[in-house]
Amino acid sequence: MAAAVAAGAAVAEPAAAARPDRVGIGWRGELAAGIFAHLDRIDLLEVIADDCFRATTRELRALSTLAAQAPLTLHGVAMGLAGSEPVETRRIDAMARLVDALQPASWSEHLAFVRARGIEIGHLAAPPRTPRNVDAAIANIGRATRLVGRAPLLENIATLIEPPASTLDEPAWAGAILDGADAGLLLDLHNLYANALNFGEKPEALLERFPLHRVRAVHLSGGRWIPEPREETATGATPRMRLLDDHVHDVPDPVFALLARLAERAPQPLDVILERDGGFPDFACLLAQLDAAREALRTGRLRAATTLREAA
Amino acid sequence: MSQAPLEAYLARLYTDDALREALLADPACAARDAGLDEADAAALSGIDRAGLRMAAASFAHKREQHRKPKMRLHERLRGWWRR
Numbered sequence: 001m002a003a004a005v006a007a008g009a010a011v012a013e014p015a016a017a018a019r020p021d022r023v024g025i026g027w028r029g030e031l032a033a034g035i036f037a038h039l040d041r042i043d044l045l046e047v048i049a050d051d052c053f054r055a056t057t058r059e060l061r062a063l064s065t066l067a068a069q070a071p072l073t074l075h076g077v078a079m080g081l082a083g084s085e086p087v088e089t090r091r092i093d094a095m096a097r098l099v100d101a102l103q104p105a106s107w108s109e110h111l112a113f114v115r116a117r118g119i120e121i122g123h124l125a126a127p128p129r130t131p132r133n134v135d136a137a138i139a140n141i142g143r144a145t146r147l148v149g150r151a152p153l154l155e156n157i158a159t160l161i162e163p164p165a166s167t168l169d170e171p172a173w174a175g176a177i178l179d180g181a182d183a184g185l186l187l188d189l190h191n192l193y194a195n196a197l198n199f200g201e202k203p204e205a206l207l208e209r210f211p212l213h214r215v216r217a218v219h220l221s222g223g224r225w226i227p228e229p230r231e232e233t234a235t236g237a238t239p240r241m242r243l244l245d246d247h248v249h250d251v252p253d254p255v256f257a258l259l260a261r262l263a264e265r266a267p268q269p270l271d272v273i274l275e276r277d278g279g280f281p282d283f284a285c286l287l288a289q290l291d292a293a294r295e296a297l298r299t300g301r302l303r304a305a306t307t308l309r310e311a312a
Numbered sequence: 313m314s315q316a317p318l319e320a321y322l323a324r325l326y327t328d329d330a331l332r333e334a335l336l337a338d339p340a341c342a343a344r345d346a347g348l349d350e351a352d353a354a355a356l357s358g359i360d361r362a363g364l365r366m367a368a369a370s371f372a373h374k375r376e377q378h379r380k381p382k383m384r385l386h387e388r389l390r391g392w393w394r395r
Contacts, residue, residue, distance in 0.1 A: 122375030161363030165355035
């Protein structure tokens with residue numbers, strides 16, 4: 001695959017020739033056997049950093065062994081960089097120690113808040129998207145960058161609620177933070193897809209409004225439709241449905257189409273990670289999704305090359 | 313001015329069933345009681361009600377998952393040997 005993708009990328013733009021796109025998977029213990037048996041079809045692995053913050057020396061050695069098998073990226077899930085409170089130093093220090101020990105290809109976190117005034121929400125929440133929040137997020141990311149020694153890639157999250165009191169839309173808010181922090185975007189295409197469908201926008205249009213020149217990495221996953229609560233549904237009416245990003249279903253075809261469109265629009269090399277947290281299928285099913293991601297990248301790169309040729 | 317107070321209030325709405333029901337019943341009164349400024353209180357009056365309930369349920373599910381004991385890292389890393 002790499003050769004095919006590289007060929008497409010090379011004609012898309014000279015910068016893309018620096019290295020090919022890479023396609024990999026999130027490391028999960030349940031997938032270990034499949035991953036080790038198919039390393040020839042996996043370009044990189046993403047490890048959940050928070051699972052490793054208390055790693056012993058022996059466990060760090062095991063992670064280093066894993067990193068020797070394939071390029072590794074570290075993904076944090078609980079720092080809360082887009083919260084308006086300063087992130088606790090101990091949380092950033094934990095990431096800094098891990099980055100120092102493993103020297104990953106990149107590290108990433110979310111554009112989310114996960115706690116406030118000591119209240120743990122339990123997952124990634126979208127803060128009100130305002131200039132005030134942009135400033136706070138930039139300060140948090142700047143401090144994390146200094147302490148870790150390099151900037152994180154920042155991921156857009158899925159949200160079931162339109163964050164109240166927002167004065168910026170998601171692409172403008174994310175773009176302002178990324179510009180202010182001079183950071184790269186980890187674009188989760190299923191999160192984007194879910195937000196678009198849940199809040200009445202075409203996914204392709206939403207994609208175009210994100211700062212695609214900042215995309216360095218991509219997440220792919222799946223989800224399921226869930227009904228709005230009865231309490232908020234008119235008597236006798238059928239509840240509306242919203243798409244929940246749950247990481248336990250296969251990547252839907254429209255998300256691969258978004259990846260192709262992204263590859264067409266963004267000439268820089270992309271690291272694409274398939275996320276699967278449960279409902280694990282046969283590993284062949286996951287390999288097929290990796291192949292589909294490569295095909296989407298190739299399609300997008302070829303479209304871009306065709307456009308360039310026609311314009312020349 | 314920081315929006316930390318608003319984010320703290322949202323965190324409570326996502327995790328406190330009684331507070332959430334109070335807000336949904338009378339948003340203006342609940343926001344006033346929370347000491348939020350007028351702009352934030354007005355924004356909460358138009359909150360995405362279904363989304364609030366769905367997000368809160370989703371976060372509760374995640375917190376429940378976090379309470380389950382996790383395997384040590386080395387057990388997960390070595391799990392594949394036992395397959």
